[in-house]
Amino acid sequence: STLPLDPEADADRITAAALLMAFTFLCNAGMFLLLGAETIAAFQVLIYVGAITVLILYGVMFTPQGDRPHALFFQKQAPLAGILVAAVAAPVLLLALTFRDPGLAREGGDLQPLITSIFSDYVVPFELASVLLLAALVGAIVLVKRDEEGAP
Numbered sequence: 001s002t003l004p005l006d007p008e009a010d011a012d013r014i015t016a017a018a019l020l021m022a023f024t025f026l027c028n029a030g031m032f033l034l035l036g037a038e039t040i041a042a043f044q045v046l047i048y049v050g051a052i053t054v055l056i057l058y059g060v061m062f063t064p065q066g067d068r069p070h071a072l073f074f075q076k077q078a079p080l081a082g083i084l085v086a087a088v089a090a091p092v093l094l095l096a097l098t099f100r101d102p103g104l105a106r107e108g109g110d111l112q113p114l115i116t117s118i119f120s121d122y123v124v125p126f127e128l129a130s131v132l133l134l135a136a137l138v139g140a141i142v143l144v145k146r147d148e149e150g151a152p
Contacts (some may be wrong), residue, residue, distance in 0.1 A: 022048075022053040025044060029044040029049070031096070034096055039111045053063050062144075
């Protein structure tokens with residue numbers, strides 16, 4: 001049996017998936033907090049939850065939604081997926097709550113070694129990544145503008 005095709009419902013599902021992805025990034029930040037890497041957790045929230053999720057939501061907004069001739073096969077597997085996630089999450093949560101490593105507690109946190117590493121040892125890859133992200137942003141804007149104008 002196929003589900004009725006509704007472009008607005010598809011857009012709602014894509015938006016919900018992007019927001020759930022943001023929640024997953026928040027959970028990753030929580031794992032970094034449990035490991036004692038507060039700065040990495042803050043970067044995770046700022047970069048992934050903030051910037052990447054907003055970028056994906058803009059991509060969803062700029063993508064034209066049309067009818068799709070196929071059924072959503074994976075929609076039928078939600079109960080099984082929920083059971084599987086609960087079965088995996090319970091032991092992971094128990095392990096995370098019992099994890100205590102006194103070696104992780106450092107004076108001053110992890111910010112100073114991270115700053116020294118990024119701006120001395122890895123300055124070239126850091127700058128190359130920023131230029132690559134800028135080029136991807138400009139390319140996305142050019143593609144959207146070209147599609148709006150109807151040019152080939």
